Amino acid sequence: MKIVLAGIGGQGVVYATKILSQAGLLRGEKVMASENHGMSQRGGSVMSHLKIGGSEAPLIRRGTADLLVGFDRTETMRNLTFVRASGNVFVNSTNGLDSSLSERLQELNIAVHAINAEACAKELGSPAVTNLIVLGFAPAHNEFGLSLDDLKSAVRALGPAKAVELNLKALDVGAKAAR
Amino acid sequence: MTTQLLLGNDAIALGLTQNECRVVTAYPGTPSSEILAGVVKFKKKLNRDIYTEWSASEKVAFEVALAASWSGLRAAVTMKQVGLNVAADSLFSAAYTGVVGGFVVVPCDDPGPHSSQTEQDSRLLALTAKVPVFDPSTPAETMAMLKAAFELSEKHRVPVIMRPTTRVCHAVQSIDVTDTGMPPLNGNSGFKKDQQRWAATPVFRLKLHHELNAKLQAIESEFESSSFNYVVNQPLAISHQPFGIISSGSVFTTSQEVLDELGVEIPILRIGTPYPLPRKLVAEFVSRFERVLIIEEPDACIELQIADRTHVSGRLDYVIPNAGELTPEVVMKVIGGQLDKVGLTVAASPEDSALAGIIGALKIAPRRPRLCPGCSHRSAFFTLKTTFGPNAIYPGDIGCYTLGTNLRVVDTCIDMGGSVTMAAGFYHASKITQDKRPIVATIGDSTFLHSGIVPLINSVHTNARFILLILDNHTTAMTGAQPTPANDYAADGSAATRVPIENIVRACGVKFVHVADPYDQEPFEKLLKDAQAFTQTDEGGVAVIIADRPCVLYDDSPVEANPIPVVITEECDGCRYCVEAFECPALILRADKSRVDINYNVCVDCGQCIDACYKGFIIPKEVVMSN
Numbered sequence: 001m002k003i004v005l006a007g008i009g010g011q012g013v014v015y016a017t018k019i020l021s022q023a024g025l026l027r028g029e030k031v032m033a034s035e036n037h038g039m040s041q042r043g044g045s046v047m048s049h050l051k052i053g054g055s056e057a058p059l060i061r062r063g064t065a066d067l068l069v070g071f072d073r074t075e076t077m078r079n080l081t082f083v084r085a086s087g088n089v090f091v092n093s094t095n096g097l098d099s100s101l102s103e104r105l106q107e108l109n110i111a112v113h114a115i116n117a118e119a120c121a122k123e124l125g126s127p128a129v130t131n132l133i134v135l136g137f138a139p140a141h142n143e144f145g146l147s148l149d150d151l152k153s154a155v156r157a158l159g160p161a162k163a164v165e166l167n168l169k170a171l172d173v174g175a176k177a178a179r
Numbered sequence: 180m181t182t183q184l185l186l187g188n189d190a191i192a193l194g195l196t197q198n199e200c201r202v203v204t205a206y207p208g209t210p211s212s213e214i215l216a217g218v219v220k221f222k223k224k225l226n227r228d229i230y231t232e233w234s235a236s237e238k239v240a241f242e243v244a245l246a247a248s249w250s251g252l253r254a255a256v257t258m259k260q261v262g263l264n265v266a267a268d269s270l271f272s273a274a275y276t277g278v279v280g281g282f283v284v285v286p287c288d289d290p291g292p293h294s295s296q297t298e299q300d301s302r303l304l305a306l307t308a309k310v311p312v313f314d315p316s317t318p319a320e321t322m323a324m325l326k327a328a329f330e331l332s333e334k335h336r337v338p339v340i341m342r343p344t345t346r347v348c349h350a351v352q353s354i355d356v357t358d359t360g361m362p363p364l365n366g367n368s369g370f371k372k373d374q375q376r377w378a379a380t381p382v383f384r385l386k387l388h389h390e391l392n393a394k395l396q397a398i399e400s401e402f403e404s405s406s407f408n409y410v411v412n413q414p415l416a417i418s419h420q421p422f423g424i425i426s427s428g429s430v431f432t433t434s435q436e437v438l439d440e441l442g443v444e445i446p447i448l449r450i451g452t453p454y455p456l457p458r459k460l461v462a463e464f465v466s467r468f469e470r471v472l473i474i475e476e477p478d479a480c481i482e483l484q485i486a487d488r489t490h491v492s493g494r495l496d497y498v499i500p501n502a503g504e505l506t507p508e509v510v511m512k513v514i515g516g517q518l519d520k521v522g523l524t525v526a527a528s529p530e531d532s533a534l535a536g537i538i539g540a541l542k543i544a545p546r547r548p549r550l551c552p553g554c555s556h557r558s559a560f561f562t563l564k565t566t567f568g569p570n571a572i573y574p575g576d577i578g579c580y581t582l583g584t585n586l587r588v589v590d591t592c593i594d595m596g597g598s599v600t601m602a603a604g605f606y607h608a609s610k611i612t613q614d615k616r617p618i619v620a621t622i623g624d625s626t627f628l629h630s631g632i633v634p635l636i637n638s639v640h641t642n643a644r645f646i647l648l649i650l651d652n653h654t655t656a657m658t659g660a661q662p663t664p665a666n667d668y669a670a671d672g673s674a675a676t677r678v679p680i681e682n683i684v685r686a687c688g689v690k691f692v693h694v695a696d697p698y699d700q701e702p703f704e705k706l707l708k709d710a711q712a713f714t715q716t717d718e719g720g721v722a723v724i725i726a727d728r729p730c731v732l733y734d735d736s737p738v739e740a741n742p743i744p745v746v747i748t749e750e751c752d753g754c755r756y757c758v759e760a761f762e763c764p765a766l767i768l769r770a771d772k773s774r775v776d777i778n779y780n781v782c783v784d785c786g787q788c789i790d791a792c793y794k795g796f797i798i799p800k801e802v803v804m805s806n
Contacts, residue, residue, distance in 0.1 A: 059506060078543050081530040082530075
């Protein structure tokens with residue numbers, strides 16, 4: 001499974017990648033992920049590539065990703081051509097993606113699943129867990145490949161202990177929003 | 180077998196720890212910075228006695244580790260690729276003298292470049308210095324290669340390079356972390372005197388050069404049968420075929436995946452030891468094909484060592500692009516093109532051009548890197564710009580504050596310490612060209628201590644006149660807050676002796692030295708003006724101002740202690756001055772451009788933007804409350 005994660009510095013893209021990687025590891029799969037470091041300061045574009053059960057090549061070629069998980073609407077659109085035909089997009093957005101994209105996405109059979117994770121996070125009283133809400137939202141869709149329980153196990157394994165409870169709650173909020 | 184997720188740099192750190200490396204030194208630089216931090220983490224976790232040091236520069240780091248090797252200990256030094264330039268003097272010399280304890284140099288290359296000033300290939304520097312190289316393709320492989328590198332270094336008594344690239348350093352992989360490390364071959368003997376080697380005069384240097392050449396010949400012969408060099412997609416029958424590939428490093432895995440996607444079985448000779456190249460193995464492989472493509476990064480190291488290139492393509496005949504990272508897209512294009520040439524047409528799904536067209540029409544602006552909200556560099560730069568305007572000459576340096584380009588107060592950036600030397604050079608040139616513009620150089624604390632001191636001594640000695648603004652945020656911020664010699668703690672948190680920058684500057688002979696908080700913008704402006712006046716007086720020279728304020732990312736206590744929340748009043752007319760001149764990520768121009776709002780999610784309440792609105796529309800919240 002090839003997953004591209006995209007967002008803005010400070011949104012926890014790297015942490016979200018860690019959770020998915022850990023979930024893959026706990027399922028006994030081979031994991032290979034690529035992170036941004038260095039110049040990507042707070043507020044810059046951040047992207048990571050993740051392969052679960054795939055090759056050792058660190059990067060995903062445009063047009064071949066099964067999933068795109070976007071924590072920011074604009075960054076999601078910037079990285080949209082990574083997704084293969086019949087792939088899936090999970091995005092934190094109040095209004096999906098730009099309407100000009102709909103027709104072509106439909107022709108390519110790419111499904112866009114949007115969640116207003118920021119609003120959910122505000123309700124939870126913690127804007128910092130927006131990334132986890134998006135992750136919790138995704139497993140309700142069969143195409144995601146990892147289950148909510150997989151993600152919860154990963155959160156527990158990663159710690160730190162004091163953050164686990166809130167992170168689990170955020171996953172549940174996301175999962176609830178998908179129903 | 181225990182499998183864990185490890186960052187490439189952590190895998191390198193664990194490999195060093197497991198193989199009983201006793202001294203590890205480094206100067207921080209992306210993509211290498213996490214290695215030493217990893218060693219500190221693992222030495223505590225595994226209870227190993229390892230001396231770790233963030234050195235003042237790569238040359239310092241190299242020589243501290245080298246002396247440990249000469250004392251019989253296993254030692255390693257890590258740095259980014261341009262750091263190896265700084266340590267090149269030591270590298271070339273150490274190749275001749277040789278080593279005792281296994282000595283491994285880990286320079287991390289950055290094809291792209293993602294965060295470097297060049298895309299240079301450390302393997303080519305190794306080739307020039309005559310130092311053997313291992314070239315890992317994955318994080319997991321770094322651990323096996325480090326073990327082999329220590330063994331090789333001890334057996335032949337040579338420094339050995341293991342050269343990862345960004346895509347190895349910053350990849351995270353599920354890795355078997357079972358300890359397979361092996362103890363040193365040469366024992367921990369302590370330094371044994373041998374003047375003809377360790378202090379060789381030119382006559383003995385010639386002898387050492389002959390000795391090094393013999394070592395390299397023996398190593399090449401060993402590399403012919405190294406398990407790090409192997410063929411994948413080996414054809415069943417050995418017969419002449421149209422197309423083969425030789426590859427090394429991370430891009431080997433990319434090449435493999437591209438072939439899988441294309442659904443073709445093309446043999447690849449993976450080279451894990453690019454220097455000295457096992458030339459027999461390579462020549463034999465090449466002889467089996469009509470055309471062999473060499474895919475390596477970031478430059479042509481294997482390709483250059485192949486004497487007969489009649490059937491070989493790569494960077495030297497421009498088949499592979501000679502700049503930029505070899506992403507899967509580039510590799511697909513190159514391999515696809517070559518297969519087409521030999522009559523093997525294949526189809527692979529590229530990105531959807533129609534979709535790309537629609538996204539292009541949305542004109543999504545790139546998000547450039549910016550200084551963080553509350554960054555003290557921004558305050559210093561803003562005051563600098565309002566004081567001297569756009570016409571002054573602003574030599575800059577390497578660090579977060581290179582982003583002063585966004586505020587138009589960094590005109591040059593060449594290398595570590597280059598701001599000080601360039602300022603002096605601009606001054607001496609200005610005397611000839613009769614240029615009266617003020618010259619203000621900016622450099623960070625870590626960079627000043629790395630490469631700014633000698634240039635400052637030279638500037639004072641040659642009577643140069645300019646302002647040097649040392650942006651002291653008490654850490655090496657860009658690479659993750661590593662301590663400098665001006666901090667009182669070491670890499671592993673133990674106590675270290677603080678060497679104050681102010682004392683160094685005074686000892687360099689600078690007569691105008693002031694320390695000031697750039698958050699106090701008005702006094703800071705006055706100080707800048709005084710400094711400029713000093714450079715113009717008869718007995719004037721270099722004027723140094725140390726802008727003293729900790730990095731808000733790693734020590735926000737001064738801001739926390741005195742928060743100044745701000746609001747933008749209704750009168751804001753969206754003139755954009757603050758957005759462009761102050762350039763804080765928390766100042767957001769509305770989509771309809773009618774006014775500027777504050778993004779309180781990222782604002783740190785530093786209050787520094789109050790002066791960024793000359794119309795007075797950015798005001799402290801307290802003022803609003805009391806009105």
